[in-house]
Amino acid sequence: MRFLKGARLALAVTVLASTAGAAYAEKAGGILKVYHRGTPPSGSIHEEATTSTNMPFMGVYNNLVLFDQDVAQNSLESIRPELATEWSWDETNTKLTFKLREGVKWHDGEDFRADDVKCTWDRLTGENVSREMRLRKNPRKSWYWNLKGVEINGDYEVTFNLGQPQPSFMAMLASGYSPVYPCHVDSKTMRTAPIGTGPFKFVEMKQNENVTFTKNEDYWNEGYPLLDGIEFTIVRSRSTRVLGFIAGEFDMTFVGDVTPALLRDVNEQAPTAKCDMVATNVSRNLIVNRDAPPFDDPNIRKAMALTIDRNEFVEILTEGLGLVSGAMLPPPPGVWGMPPDVLAEVSGYGDVEANREEARKLMADAGYGPDNRLNVTISTRNIAIYRDPAVILIDHLKEIYIDAELEVIETSNWHATVARKDYQVGMNLTGVGVDDPDVNFFENYACGSQRNYTGYCNEELQKLFVKQSSMTDQEERKKLVWEIDAKLQEDVARPIIFQGVGGTCYQEHVMDFTVPTNSSYNAWRFEDVWLDQ
Amino acid sequence: MTSYIIRRILLMILTLFGMSVIIFALLRLVPGNIADILFDSAGFIDPQEKAYLEAELGLDQPLWKQYWDWISGLLTGDLGFSYVSELPAAEELGPRIPITAKLAGLALFFSVLFGLPLGVISAVKQNTWVDYVVRIVSLSGLSLPSFWLGLLILMAFVSYLGFIPIYTNPPETLWEELLLYSIPAAAVGFRASAIIMRLTRSSMLEVMRQDYIRTARSKGASETTINYKHALRNAVLPVTTIIGIEAAFLIGGLIVTETVFNIPGVARFLVEAIQWRDYPIVQNLVMLIAFIVVVVNLIVDLLYAVLDPRIRYS
Secondary structure, three states, X not given: XXXXXXXXXXXXXXXXXXXXXXXXXXXXXXXEEEXXXXXXXXXXXXXXXXXXXXXXXXXXXXXXXXXXXXXXXXXXXXXXXXXXXXEEEOOOOOEEEEEEOOOOEOXXXXXXXXXXXXXXXXXXXXXXXXXXXXXXXXXXXXXXXXXXXXXXXXXXXXXXXXXXXXXXHHHHXXXXXOOOOOOOOOHHHHHHOOOOOOOEEEEEEEOOOEEEEEEOXXXXXXXXXXXXXXXXXXXXXXXXXXXXXXXXXXXXXXXXXXXXXXXXXXXXXXXXXXXXXXXXXXXXXXXXXXXXXXXXXXXXXXXXXXXXXXXXXXXXXXXXXXXXXXXXXXXOOOOOOOOHHHHOOOXXXXXXXXXXXXXXXXXXXXXXXOOXXXXXXXXXXXXXXXXXXXXXXXXXXXXOOEEEEEEEEOHHHHHHHHHOOOOOEEEEEEEOOOOOHHHHHHXXXXXXXXXXXXXXXXXXXXXXXXXXXXXXXXXXXXXXXXXXXXHHHHOOOOOEEEEEEEEEEEOOOEEOXXXXXXXOOOOOOOOOOEEOO | OHHHHHHXXXXXXXXXXXXXXXXXXXHHHOOOOHHHHHHHOOOXXXXXXXXXXXXXXXXXXXXXXXXXXXXXXXXOOOOXXXXXXXXXXXXXXXXXXXXXXXXXXXXXXXXXXXXXXXXXXXXXOOOOXXXXXXXXXXXXXXXXXXXXXXXXXXXXXXXXXXXXXXXXXXXXXXXXXXXXXXXXHHHHHHHHHHHHHXXXXXXXXXXXOOHHHHHHHHOOOOHHHHXXXXXXXXHHHHHHHHHHHHHHHHHXXXXXXXXXXXXXXXXXXXXXXXXXXXXXXXXXXXXXXXXXXXXHHHHHHHHHHHHOOOOOOO
8 A cells, every 4th residue: 555655656756857858859741650460450440359459549639537537547546537527426426427528629620519419428338329330349338337328518518317326437438448439420420530529530441551630630638639640550560560679760668568578679679668557457368168167166166266376377377477467457456456465365376386286176076187177278369469367277276186288269259259259278368447346247257247258147256346336435445345355266267367567668759658567558648749850 | 366355254253253252251260350340459349339339340241242332342442441440442552552562673673684694794704703792792682581681771871871761751752762772672672683583593594505506605795795695594484483472472571671770661551451351442452463473373374485486375
């Protein structure tokens, strides 16, 4: 706790320093050149769940509120106004009213009004939406389980009506995943040529080539953005794009694209570049098909979770930089995760040898042993970040009489396979858009959620999800979150193996850019980023 | 000759029809479709929304109807829409085809430019140090994968010259274009030039032992005349066949080279389109490649008659 206070202080000092510095030195102009790892699936942030869309397209839009782009750690304390100028809760903490900024224009010249806010959340909840406006994919529908509707009070005021108090609702609205969409633009246009109110206007997206944006000259925040535009060049080969960054062809890498091994090359060959190796809030986790025998036996599932040596994964795959965690990202980067001393008490996280001894007993009870080994197939996506941990997992399972063979599934077919439950055991990656328990629990562990891949459903725990969601005392809530997180690991809901890290590098002339430390999805407005050239 | 060409054209049409059926069927046999893949970036699959999407894209239609819609569109110049970008397929393919065509043309040009003369020199200077050096170079060309060679070239440029010769913006002048495409073309053409070099060498060695070469020599013809007028003309026939085949196979090498040098051509685009199950793009592009291959084959066959007057088509 003392650490957290210290961290907040350090962050506050950083913000003050950067703001003060910016006042003296900001220069307008120039195109920020960033490399991108692949063509974004679309420009419609609400329809995607990937940084491939968020990083380039966040600058097109505005939110009602946004996580402070100069603060590395997203939290309830770092939320700032954007299209909303102020907000207030009613006495029941179930009505959240926003006063909206006047004089804001969409990129096509139309005025921004309160009905645009209502339309956006109607699209997200699927209420009163025509076919043209309907989101083709709606990956974050589960975020709004508590939203009963959005009321318009005149042209520049809206009220979100919630079923129960939910402090985290603000965190969700502040995410890069929560832009306001225009009422008058259909979903197809939002995918292909999005219209926003943000600091940058979309110019074009050429598959496999580039995505370009130009400065919004009519931006409501006078004097901003400072850049004339942003150009994302799509470079599929990681070796080529990192070499391109080293050669100075790009000002910035794609978020988290630089691995620990590549970071050494960058530091050596481009010593003036700034690089931050931070947690991505993308966990590697085990998914077990609990409907497929023998995995319908909870003891076998538990044994599998107990044999995992998390530190070995971290050492081998991230050169010791990854983080052992539960469902929530642990401190210092995370706000809500269990610290190491608490985590060590959770079943499966303590002494590995003792855990494996317990696991062998469970396997023996289920009828398996050295002479009667269990043969399983571990399925995973055919990408290195999925395959590599799966190989280590196979080695760990051998310790408890399980012989596994790896089945790599073509990447495009992975979610279809998981949705069909056409697997026994899977190695999976889960990215969390906002470092917040509501987002993580309701999206990945709630009964019936589309992204709850294993179909885990614990009614008692579900009640606790709802309970923690309504708690306004953050410290009390954190204790309950830890309790829930520990229970999720003990239930082998989706055992988290470790949290990944990724490096983001930028040239020394890129100013006022802050690498996010607890989410890769919320830091790409680029409004006050400038080039010292 | 005319009747031969007409027969070949009819055969080409039949081949292209067969190709269209094969590519159409193969794409549908691969697990997953565009709806699965579009949902992949959302991290889940909603069966109801997936069904809407399939209906929107016409994937719920019977296969024969899907095939007929595609092929009838193709014949009338309507290539359909890319499932991914939702733009007309012609708009997506149009700008990329010239890029790959230029790259492939340059690669083929380099491979012939170096392969043919070095093959002749190697044969003429058989078992001398020149021959050994040329053979080592050709062996390297055969054994170095083009992606690895490409990366080595990029690393060398970054380390020694401080810049990277990759495509980030379209070249504005012919000179820029030549500079940009030369290096990847050399990287991808290296293998083809090695094959041409080795085949020219062995073919030349065989011809050099023929009686008519000895006769030419005894009549006092110069070595240049013997090598290039008499020997090469006779040795070049199998080499022409190989050049034709290599032209067709270049597309494989270009996929990796376009990826390494970040060139937005159709070769890399084809792979991405296959991964996305972007049927309109893949089907039309494969048909284009098939068309090029059959046309190149026809040209090579016709070239035989030009190069060797003994060959007559009837």
